[in-house]
Amino acid sequence: MRTVCAVVLVFEAIVIGLAIPIAIQLEGVDPAVAGGVWGGMAVAALLLAGLQKRTWAHYAAWALQAAFLFTSFMISGALLVAIIFGSLWxxxxxxxxxxxxxxxxxxxxxxxxxxxxxxxxAPGSQTR
Known part of the structure; x- marks a missing residue:
């Protein structure tokens, strides 16, 4: 289970990272805010992907799914992506x-x- 979840988190980190320029260019989000929010989530997803052998990291990844879902309302089209990754998770x-x-x-x-x-x-018996 942990391997599949780690793979989902790695791909999710890529997609979350790609949301940063979209938030800046299309939605007008401040670059510091976009980098902090989605950049932080992308880094967290990568870290949690590597730590999936630990139980706490698995539960933290559930929280990351919820955070991505809640912040996806700030970027048009991100809600669909968040639902897809939540479903994959x-x-x-x-x-x-x-x-x-x-x-x-x-x-x-x-x-x-x-x-x-x-x-x-049995030990000591001969087999042919």
Whole structure:
């Protein structure tokens, strides 16, 4: 799950970064404000992408999704992009959890099969 979420965050960081010149040129947002708000979110997305192995970073990324959604009202067209990335995030979490469950079941089956194989051939017995 964490890998999928990290990928979504990296692409989201790129899109958020590209929102800065749009906010400045088309919406007339002060460059310091645009750089601070969306630049900060882009950097946070990159940092959180690298830290997705930690539980707190995963929850912080949920907060980042909400922040992007709320600030997207300041730029025309950004709301649609925020909804798309929010949807990708939710889908990534759901599908990632399913993949993690399948991997755990597969690992348990492999471990059980390995245990059965060890029980069949007892130590000291000869196999041909």
């Amino acid at each position: 939710v889908i990534g979490v759901i599908m990632g959890r399913r993949v993690d469950e399948i991997r755990a079941v597969h690992a348990a089956h492999a471990e059980a099969a390995e245990g059965e194989e060890g029980a069949v051939t």
